[in-house]
Amino acid sequence: MIELSKIFVTFNKGTPLETRALRGVDLSVPEGQFLTVIGSNGAGKSTALNVIAGIAKVETGNVCVGGDDITDWPIHRRARFLSRVFQDPKMGTCEDLSILENFALAHGRTKPRGFRFAVSRDMRGQAAERLKVLGLGLENRLDDKVGLLSGGQRQAVSLLMAATGDSKVLLLDEHTAALDPKTAEFVLDLTRQIVGELKLTAVMVTHSMAQALHTGERTVMFHRGRIVFDAAGAERDALEVGDLMELFKREQGEELADDSLLLG
Amino acid sequence: MSLYEILGTLETGFIFGLVALGAYLTFRILDFPDLTVEGSFPLGAAVAAALIVSGGWNAWPATAAAGVIGFVAGFMTAFLNVRFNILHILAGILMAISLYSINLRIMSGPNEPLLGVDTVFTDLEVFGYPSYIVNPIFLGIAVVIFKLLLDAFLTTGWGISMRAAGSNPAMAQANSVNVGNMKLFGVGLANALTAVAGALFAQSFGAADVYMGIGVIIVGLASVIVGMSILPSGTIFLATLACLFGAILYRLAVALALNADFLGLQASDVQLVTAVLVAIALVAQQSGSSFMQVLKRRLGK
Numbered sequence: 108m109i110e111l112s113k114i115f116v117t118f119n120k121g122t123p124l125e126t127r128a129l130r131g132v133d134l135s136v137p138e139g140q141f142l143t144v145i146g147s148n149g150a151g152k153s154t155a156l157n158v159i160a161g162i163a164k165v166e167t168g169n170v171c172v173g174g175d176d177i178t179d180w181p182i183h184r185r186a187r188f189l190s191r192v193f194q195d196p197k198m199g200t201c202e203d204l205s206i207l208e209n210f211a212l213a214h215g216r217t218k219p220r221g222f223r224f225a226v227s228r229d230m231r232g233q234a235a236e237r238l239k240v241l242g243l244g245l246e247n248r249l250d251d252k253v254g255l256l257s258g259g260q261r262q263a264v265s266l267l268m269a270a271t272g273d274s275k276v277l278l279l280d281e282h283t284a285a286l287d288p289k290t291a292e293f294v295l296d297l298t299r300q301i302v303g304e305l306k307l308t309a310v311m312v313t314h315s316m317a318q319a320l321h322t323g324e325r326t327v328m329f330h331r332g333r334i335v336f337d338a339a340g341a342e343r344d345a346l347e348v349g350d351l352m353e354l355f356k357r358e359q360g361e362e363l364a365d366d367s368l369l370l371g
Numbered sequence: 372m373s374l375y376e377i378l379g380t381l382e383t384g385f386i387f388g389l390v391a392l393g394a395y396l397t398f399r400i401l402d403f404p405d406l407t408v409e410g411s412f413p414l415g416a417a418v419a420a421a422l423i424v425s426g427g428w429n430a431w432p433a434t435a436a437a438g439v440i441g442f443v444a445g446f447m448t449a450f451l452n453v454r455f456n457i458l459h460i461l462a463g464i465l466m467a468i469s470l471y472s473i474n475l476r477i478m479s480g481p482n483e484p485l486l487g488v489d490t491v492f493t494d495l496e497v498f499g500y501p502s503y504i505v506n507p508i509f510l511g512i513a514v515v516i517f518k519l520l521l522d523a524f525l526t527t528g529w530g531i532s533m534r535a536a537g538s539n540p541a542m543a544q545a546n547s548v549n550v551g552n553m554k555l556f557g558v559g560l561a562n563a564l565t566a567v568a569g570a571l572f573a574q575s576f577g578a579a580d581v582y583m584g585i586g587v588i589i590v591g592l593a594s595v596i597v598g599m600s601i602l603p604s605g606t607i608f609l610a611t612l613a614c615l616f617g618a619i620l621y622r623l624a625v626a627l628a629l630n631a632d633f634l635g636l637q638a639s640d641v642q643l644v645t646a647v648l649v650a651i652a653l654v655a656q657q658s659g660s661s662f663m664q665v666l667k668r669r670l671g672k
Contacts, residue, residue, distance in 0.1 A: 160545070186547035193541075203538040208531050216547040220528030268546075 108276060108308040109136040109159060114168035116154055116332075128154040128163070130332035138275075141302050141309045141323030145316060147355070150329040152312045156280050159310065161185045173275060187217055190269035192262070192282040199265030199282075202254030206245060209253055209268060210234040217272030237267050241297070259290035263297060270301045277302060279311040283318070295322065316351045330358045372630055378503050380626045382575060384619035385510035387590055389568035391598070391614040392514075392521055393561035394591030399599075399610070400525070401537040401557045406463030406588055407448040408565045410470025411441045413584040415566025416573035417474040420483040423490065423574075430491045434570040441566020444470060446559035453551040467584070474581045482580040483573075490574035506575060513571075517564065518611045525607050533557050565591070586642050593649045594618035600656050624648055 116129040129151045136142050146152040157163035158170060161182040170178045177185055190213075193199045200209050210233075211225040235246040241263050245256070253261060262282060269277055279298065283291035299322060302309045313319050319326050325339035328351075335358055338346060372380075390408065397405040415437035422433035444466060451462035475481065495505045524530045535543040536553035543550055565587070573579040598617020604610040628644045629636050636644065 181549075182544040183547050183549045186545055191545045193545075198539065198542055199545075201535045201539045201542050204531060204534060208526075208534075211528070212531050212535055212543075212546050212548070215528050215532065220532055220548075222524075222527045222529055224523075224526055225528045225531045226526065 108138040108173055110171040111158065112169050114158055115166045116158060116163055117166050127332055129158065132334055134327065134334060136308055136310060138308055139306050140325060143319040143323045143326045144310060144312045144329065145319045145326065146329030151332040152329040153280055155329065156278055156310060156312050160189060160191055160278055188274055189276045189278060190216065190274040191278045192265050192269050194281040194284050196258040196261040196285060200253045200261050202252060205250045205252055206264060207231060207234055207249040209264065210271060213268035213271045217274065259286050259294065262286060262294050266294065266297055266301060270305055275308060277307045277309040279309065281312050281314060284314060316348045320346055320348065320351065372626065375503055376626065378507050380622045381507040381619065382510055384622035385507060385514045386568050386572050386575065387594060387622065388514040388615040388618040389517060389564045390587060390591040391594035391618040392518060392611060393564040394595045395611060395614045396557055396561040398592060398595060400534055401554060403459050403554055403558055405448060405558050405561060406460060407445055407466045407562055408587050408591060409584045410467035411444045411562040411565045412569035412587040413474050413579065413581055414444055414470050415441050415569030416579035416583060417477040417483065419570035420485055420573050420579035421477050423485065423488050424483055430489055430574060434491060434567060437570035438563040438567040442559040442563035445562025446555050449555040449558035453554050471581065478579060478581065482578055484578045485574055486577055492574055510571065514615060518615060522608050522611055586645060589645050589649055590621065593621050593645060593652065596649065596652045596656060597621050600652055621648065
C-alpha cells in the first residue's frame with residue numbers, strides 16, 4: 108500500500124544548520140498492515156511520516172501509495188486517501204467549527220465539496236451514531252464548537268474524523284503523547300478498534316516502546332535517518348520492552364564506537 | 372443631529388456594512404489582512420461611473436460589473452501571496468497602489484461626476500418617497516440580503532473549508548482543502564463586496580473619486596472590531612450581524628463626534644476620529660472582555 112524507496116531528506120541544505128533527516132529509507136507497508144514506528148528524538152520517524160503525508164519534501168527517492176507515485180502531489184491532494192491524526196489535539200480539529208461541521212469537513216475529504224450546505228440531516232445522524240460509541244456524551248453536543256472540548260475528546264473526535272469517508276491509510280503522529288495516561292489508553296484502544304474494523308493500513312509513530320510492541324503487527328525502529336530494525340510476526344511477539352532497550356543502547360553504542368574509531 | 376442627518380448616516384453605514392462583511396471575511400475568517408480594499412473601493416466606484424457615464428450602461432449591471440472587477444483585484448492580491456509567497460499585507464499594498472493608477476485610467480482623470488445620469492437610486496423614485504428616506508431603506512434591505520447570502524455560503528462545503536483554511540490551515544490541508552484556492556476565492560469575494568460598496572457610494576454621493584478609498588480599510592476593520600466587541604458573535608449569523616451594526620455604530624460615532632460643537636471638530640478630522648475610535652476599540656478588546664462586560668462590572672460596583 109505504502110512504498111518508500113531510497114528516500115533522502117535534508118533540512119536547511121547548504122547552511123550550517125544542515126540536517127540529514129532521512130538517509131536512504133526503504134519501507135514497504137502492505138495493505139491492511141498496522142505498522143508502529145519508534146526511534147529517539149531526531150531519528151527521522153516523524154519525518155518519514157511527513158514524507159508520506161507530503162509535508163516534508165524529499166530530496167531524492169519516491170513515495171508510492173496504492174500504486175500511484177505521489178512524490179510530487181501537494182498535501183491536500185494526498186489527503187483524499189491519507190488521513191492523519193496529529194500529536195497536538197488542537198491540530199486535528201478546527202476549533203472555530205462545530206463538531207458536526209468538523210465531521211462535514213472530514214467527510215468532504217474523499218467526496219468533492221460543493222456549494223451545497225455542508226451539513227445534512229443524514230450526516231447529523233451518522234455523526235451522532237459514531238460519537239455515541241465513544242461514550243463521552245458528545246452525540247448531544249454536535250453543534251458545540253470543538254474549541255470547547257478537552258484535549259482527549261478532541262483527539263477522539265479527530266480519530267473518528269480520520270476514519271470518515273473512504274480513506275485507505277491512517278497516519279498517526281504520536282497521537283497519544285499529549286494526553287494523560289488514562290485518556291491515552293482510551294484513544295489507543297479506539298485506534299485499534301477503528302483500524303481493525305475498517306481494515307486500514309496504518310502507520311503509528313510513538314515514543315513508547317510498550318505501545319509500539321503491543322499495538323499493530325509490525326514495528327520498525329529509526330536511528331539517525333535510517334531503519335535499523337524491522338520485526339513482525341513471531342519474532343516481534345517474542346520481544347519485550349527490555350530487548351528493545353538493549354537494541355536501542357547497542358545502536359547508540361555502535362555509533363559511539365564509530366566515533367571513537369574516527370577520533371582514534 | 373437632525374432626522375435628515377441620521378438617515379444620511381444610516382445610508383453610508385449600510386454601504387460600509389458591505390465593506391465590513393468583506394473585512395470580516397478576510398480578517399476574521401481567512402486570517403488574511405487585506406489592504407487591497409483601499410484600491411478596490413474606488414475601483415468599484417470608477418468602474419460603475421465609467422460604465423454609466425461613458426459606456427451608457429444601466430446602473431444595475433454597471434454595479435454588478437464593479438463587483439466582478441473587484442473580485443479580480445482581490446484574486447490578484449491573493450495570487451501574489453499564494454503563488455509567489457509575497458507577504459499578504461505587502462501584496463495588498465502593491466495591489467492598492469497599482470489600482471490608484473488603474474482607477475485614474477478608468478475614469479480618464481481623478482474623478483467622474485454622476486450628475487444628471489440614471490443611477491440605481493434614480494430607479495427608486497418610483498416609490499414616490501424622497502430619496503433621503505427610500506435610499507437608506509433600499510440599502511438596508513440590500514446589505515441584509517448580502518449578509519444572509521454570505522451566512523449561507525459559509526455553511527456550504529466551500530464555506531466550511533474556507534473557515535477551516537483560515538483557522539487551522541494544517542488541519543484543512545489534512546482534510547483535503549486546497550488552502551491556496553480558498554484564499555484566492557475568499558479575498559476575491561471580499562473585494563467584490565467592497566467594490567459593490569464603492570459603486571453604490573459613488574452613486575449615492577454623486578461622483579466617483581480616486582481618493583475615496585483612503586481609510587476604507589480602517590473603516591471596515593473598525594466596523595468588525597467595534598461590532599464584535601459590543602455584540603455577541605458566537606455564530607456566523609450573529610458575527611455578520613455584529614459587523615453590520617458595527618458599521619452603523621461607527622458611522623454614528625463619527626457623525627456625533629463631528630457634530631458635537633464642544634469638541635470643535637470639522638469634517639476633515641474624520642480620519643483622526645476613525646483612528647482614535649479604532650484604537651479605543653482595540654484597547655477594549657485587549658483587556659479580554661467585551662465593552663458590555665466591562666460596563667456591567669463598573670455598574671455593578
